[in-house]
Amino acid sequence: MLSYLISMTTFVGFFMILALALNLQWGMTGMVNFGIAGFYALGAYTSGLLTVEAGWPFLFGVAAAAVVGLVFGVALSYLSVRLRDDFLAIVTLGFAELVRLFALNEDWLTRGPRGLPIDVRPLSGVFDRDGYAIFYLGIVASAVLIAFLVNERIRRSPYGRAAKAIREDDVVAEVLGKNVLRIRIQIFGLGALYMAVAGALYAHYTQNISPDHFTPVVAIFIWMSVIAGGAGNNKGLLLGAGLVMMFLEGSRFLGEFISFMDAEKASAIRIILIGVLLILVIRFRPQGLMPEERFKGPSEI
Amino acid sequence: MKSAISRRRLLGTSAALTFTTALLPRLALGSAPISVGSLTPNTGGGGPFGPNITAAHKLVAEMANAKGGVLGREIALHQENSETNPETAIRAARKLVDVNKVIGVLGTWSSSVTLGIMPLCQEANVIQMCTSSSANIPLKDKKGLVFNFMVLSPIWGDALADLALRRGYKTYSVMALNNDFTKSMVDTFVDKVKAGGAKVSNDPFYYNGGQSSYRAEVSKLIADEPEAVFIPSYVTDFTSVYKELFRQGYEGKVITVSISTGSKFKKVVGAAADGILHGLPAPSLASAAYKDYLKFAGLKDTGAIQHPFGTAGHDQMSVLLLAMASAGTDDVAKVREHIHKISNGPGTAVTNVLDGLAALEAGEEINFSGASSDVDFKSPSGVLKSRDFVLWEIKDGKDVVIETIASAS
Numbered sequence A: 001m002l003s004y005l006i007s008m009t010t011f012v013g014f015f016m017i018l019a020l021a022l023n024l025q026w027g028m029t030g031m032v033n034f035g036i037a038g039f040y041a042l043g044a045y046t047s048g049l050l051t052v053e054a055g056w057p058f059l060f061g062v063a064a065a066a067v068v069g070l071v072f073g074v075a076l077s078y079l080s081v082r083l084r085d086d087f088l089a090i091v092t093l094g095f096a097e098l099v100r101l102f103a104l105n106e107d108w109l110t111r112g113p114r115g116l117p118i119d120v121r122p123l124s125g126v127f128d129r130d131g132y133a134i135f136y137l138g139i140v141a142s143a144v145l146i147a148f149l150v151n152e153r154i155r156r157s158p159y160g161r162a163a164k165a166i167r168e169d170d171v172v173a174e175v176l177g178k179n180v181l182r183i184r185i186q187i188f189g190l191g192a193l194y195m196a197v198a199g200a201l202y203a204h205y206t207q208n209i210s211p212d213h214f215t216p217v218v219a220i221f222i223w224m225s226v227i228a229g230g231a232g233n234n235k236g237l238l239l240g241a242g243l244v245m246m247f248l249e250g251s252r253f254l255g256e257f258i259s260f261m262d263a264e265k266a267s268a269i270r271i272i273l274i275g276v277l278l279i280l281v282i283r284f285r286p287q288g289l290m291p292e293e294r295f296k297g298p299s300e301i
Numbered sequence B: 001m002k003s004a005i006s007r008r009r010l011l012g013t014s015a016a017l018t019f020t021t022a023l024l025p026r027l028a029l030g031s032a033p034i035s036v037g038s039l040t041p042n043t044g045g046g047g048p049f050g051p052n053i054t055a056a057h058k059l060v061a062e063m064a065n066a067k068g069g070v071l072g073r074e075i076a077l078h079q080e081n082s083e084t085n086p087e088t089a090i091r092a093a094r095k096l097v098d099v100n101k102v103i104g105v106l107g108t109w110s111s112s113v114t115l116g117i118m119p120l121c122q123e124a125n126v127i128q129m130c131t132s133s134s135a136n137i138p139l140k141d142k143k144g145l146v147f148n149f150m151v152l153s154p155i156w157g158d159a160l161a162d163l164a165l166r167r168g169y170k171t172y173s174v175m176a177l178n179n180d181f182t183k184s185m186v187d188t189f190v191d192k193v194k195a196g197g198a199k200v201s202n203d204p205f206y207y208n209g210g211q212s213s214y215r216a217e218v219s220k221l222i223a224d225e226p227e228a229v230f231i232p233s234y235v236t237d238f239t240s241v242y243k244e245l246f247r248q249g250y251e252g253k254v255i256t257v258s259i260s261t262g263s264k265f266k267k268v269v270g271a272a273a274d275g276i277l278h279g280l281p282a283p284s285l286a287s288a289a290y291k292d293y294l295k296f297a298g299l300k301d302t303g304a305i306q307h308p309f310g311t312a313g314h315d316q317m318s319v320l321l322l323a324m325a326s327a328g329t330d331d332v333a334k335v336r337e338h339i340h341k342i343s344n345g346p347g348t349a350v351t352n353v354l355d356g357l358a359a360l361e362a363g364e365e366i367n368f369s370g371a372s373s374d375v376d377f378k379s380p381s382g383v384l385k386s387r388d389f390v391l392w393e394i395k396d397g398k399d400v401v402i403e404t405i406a407s408a409s
Helices: A002-028 A036-052 A058-079 A085-105 A129-156 A158-168 A170-175 A180-206 A217-229 A234-256 A263-284 B007-028 B050-066 B086-099 B111-116 B118-124 B136-140 B153-166 B180-195 B215-221 B235-247 B263-273 B288-296 B310-327 B332-344 B353-361
Strands: B034-040 B075-081 B104-108 B127-130 B146-148 B171-177 B205-207 B228-230 B253-257 B277-281 B348-350 B366-368 B386-395 B398-408
Touching: A002 A036, A002 A129, A002 A158, A002 A180, A002 A217, A002 A234, A002 B086, A036 A058, A036 A085, A036 A180, A036 A217, A058 A085, A058 A180, A129 A158, A129 A180, A129 A234, A158 A170, A158 A180, A170 A180, A217 A234, A217 A263, A234 A263, A234 B086, B034 B050, B034 B086, B034 B310, B050 B075, B050 B104, B050 B288, B050 B310, B050 B353, B075 B086, B086 B104, B086 B111, B086 B118, B104 B310, B111 B118, B111 B136, B111 B180, B118 B127, B127 B310, B127 B332, B136 B146, B153 B180, B153 B228, B153 B253, B153 B277, B153 B386, B153 B398, B171 B180, B171 B215, B180 B205, B205 B215, B215 B235, B235 B253, B235 B263, B288 B310, B310 B332, B310 B353, B310 B366, B332 B366, B348 B353, B353 B366
Parallel strands: B034 B075, B034 B104, B104 B127, B127 B146, B171 B205, B171 B228, B228 B253, B253 B277, B348 B366
Antiparallel strands: B277 B386, B386 B398
C-alpha cells in the first residue's frame, strides 16, 4: 500500500507542475491553453530521445526539455499574439494534436506508435525498488516546490499584478503603460517550460512513452484540477490536483465493495462519478475550493 | 479575506481521507488468498472485446474457487479497466501491483498498454498475459515474464497474404491505420504478395485514426484500380474508410482484419458489407476446449466464432492457475517455469481449469490446450507457437468461413 501511495503521489506531482503552469497562463494572465498535452509530450520526447539516442545524462535531458518547452511556448504565443479566449484555445489544442501526430508519424525519430523505451534514470542501481520510488518522488517534489515558489514570487510581485491586470482587461493594462505583449509571451513561455519539465520527469518515471500517453484528456484533468482547486490560487490548485487524482484513482477501490456490479459496469460508474463531481463543483462552488486571494492594498496592511 | 476552508476543516477532512484509504485494502483482503490482476480494455478502442475478457477471467477464477481454490487458497481477482489508454493503464497497474500484490496482470489488449505497463511489471517481478500483436513485446521482455496469447502481427500479414494469393488477385493496394499493430503486418503482407508473383500497385501508407473523413486517403488508395485492397485497421476507423470506398464506387475486393468487421459493423453497414474478406487468428470451432468454453459461458454453438478474445481470457486465467497448482507455490520464478511445462506438455490433455486441477491432484502431469489455441509457447519465450487463422467472407450480413490455415510462428 505504501509504495502505491508513493507512486500516486508522484503522479500527483506531475499534475501539480502542470496545474501550476496552467495557473500562470490562465489563472493569472487569462490565456486559455488547451495544449497542455503538447508541451508535456514535447518535454517527454526531448528528454527521452536525448538520453536514449544521444546518451545524455538525465539532468541534461531535463534541462534540454525545459529549453525546448520555452522556445516552443514563446514561438506559439508570439504566433497567436492577436488571439484571445476561445481562439487561443483552438490554436493551443491544434498545437497539441500537431505534436502528437508528429510523434505518431515521424517514426524515424520518435519510433511512432511502437513507443520509446527509456531506461535512463538518475542514480539507478543505488536504491532498491522501494527506495528508488521515494528518491524519485523527492525529485518530483523538489520540482513542484521550485515551481510553486516561483509562482508565488510572481504572484506577489508588481509583475504578477500586471499579469492579473492583463487578465481582467488588457486594454486598460496597455493604457496604463504595461507591455502586454511582452508579459504574455514571457508568462506563456514559462508555463510551457514547466509543462515540458513535467513531461521529461514523467517519461523517465514511466520508462515507456508513446503518442497515446499524450491525448487531450491530460489537459482536461489539469483544467479540472485548476477549476476545482481555485484559479489564481497556487495553494488551491495543489489541493485540486491531489483531489482530482484521488477521485480518479481512489474510486478504483469502490469496485471492491460493489460486488453486485461486474467490473465493466463498476469502471463505467467511476467515470460517471468523476463527471458528476466536476459538475457539482462548478454548480455550487464556481470559484473553486480555495478562491484567489485578493490583493491587499496599502490601507489594509 | 477569510478563506472559506478553515485550517481545522482541512485537517479534519484529510485525516478522515487518510484513514479511509488506509482501511480499504484491509477490508478487501480475506485470509491469505492469491491475488490475480485483470486489466482489460472495457472502454475505448478495445471496448468491443474487453468485457468478454473480464467475464472470462472471472468465470475461471470462480470455477476454481468453487472447488476450494488453488493450493488450498482462494483466488482473489482484482479487475481494472485500462480504458485502452496506457496513461490510465499504468496507474491501474500500479494499484494492482502495489496494493493488491497480484502475481500477474492478465488481459491487456492493445500493444501500447502492454508495453506501457511492462517496465513496472518487470521491475516488480509480475507475470503479464496479453493478447497484443506488437513484435516489440518479446524484444522488451527481458525477464521472460510476458505470455502472449495472440500471434504477433507479422504472422497476421503472412497468413492474410497467403489467403489472398490463393484467391488469385494479381494487383493490390495497401493502406493501414497508423499503430503498432499494423506496421509489421503491412511489411510482411507486401513481401509475401510480391514473392507470390502479384503486384503491389501503390506505395503502402499509413493514415491517422479519429478523422472525420478519409476521402483523400481512399482516393489515393484506389487510384490505380487494383484488384484488391488490404486495409488493416480498427473498427472505429474502418467504418468510415469503408463508407468512403463505397461512395467512390470501388468494385474490387476489400481485405481487412476481423476486428474491424464485428457484428456492430455489419449492422451499421448492412448489405453494402457483403463481399468483404477478413481474417483473424481464431479458436478452432471443433476443439473440445472451445466447446467447454461455450458451455461455461452459457453460449449456444452457432457455428460462428464467438468471443475471439474472451476465449483467450479464459486460457490466460486457466494457464496461470494450473501453473501455480503444478508448481505447488505462487513464487513467480517457479510459476513461470510451470507455465511452459503445463502448456507445452507432455502430459494428460486437459481443456479447462477443473479437469486440470483434478489431474494435478491425482499426481498426473498435464498438457493444457485452450479455447483460443493449443497454447504452446516457444520456450523460453512467451510467444505462441501457432494459432489457427481463419478467412471469412461476409455474405448476406453473415460471416462465412472461406478457409482455415494453421499459422506457424
